[in-house]
Amino acid sequence: MPPDIELSGVKAVVPAPNGSAVILKAEVLLDGKPTELEIAITTELAPNVAIALLATTARARAARDGLAPAMEVLAAAVVDSGSVEKVRLQLLFDKGALLPVEVPRSAAAVLSKDLVAELIRGATRPPA
Numbered sequence: 001m002p003p004d005i006e007l008s009g010v011k012a013v014v015p016a017p018n019g020s021a022v023i024l025k026a027e028v029l030l031d032g033k034p035t036e037l038e039i040a041i042t043t044e045l046a047p048n049v050a051i052a053l054l055a056t057t058a059r060a061r062a063a064r065d066g067l068a069p070a071m072e073v074l075a076a077a078v079v080d081s082g083s084v085e086k087v088r089l090q091l092l093f094d095k096g097a098l099l100p101v102e103v104p105r106s107a108a109a110v111l112s113k114d115l116v117a118e119l120i121r122g123a124t125r126p127p128a
Helices: 046-065 105-124
Strands: 005-015 021-030 033-042 075-080 086-092 098-104
Touching: 005 033, 033 046, 046 098, 086 105, 098 105
Parallel strands: none
Antiparallel strands: 005 021, 021 033, 075 086, 086 098
């Protein structure tokens, strides 16, 4: 049987020296004993892992609050991605978690148009 592990806190998230992975330094309870642990997540998988963790948190919050699952973003920003073909969106979650997401400029233009339309629609909707 694998040991029973419970994450009790994240101490740091740092890139591996060769850039091939992201190292998550965490405090865990391993079979009930406090233990420091390093978890390596390959760079290619890091965004998927981040989204999966955020989705899991959203589902837990939704179950608690009786709402449909959603990841709540406190703030969003658009910054240069270093590529002429892409735009970087930065989504800020509670406790300072920042998820950078790069999208093609064409997709960003459609998102921008849809955001404006939804904001206008929401402004004309009667309060709930």
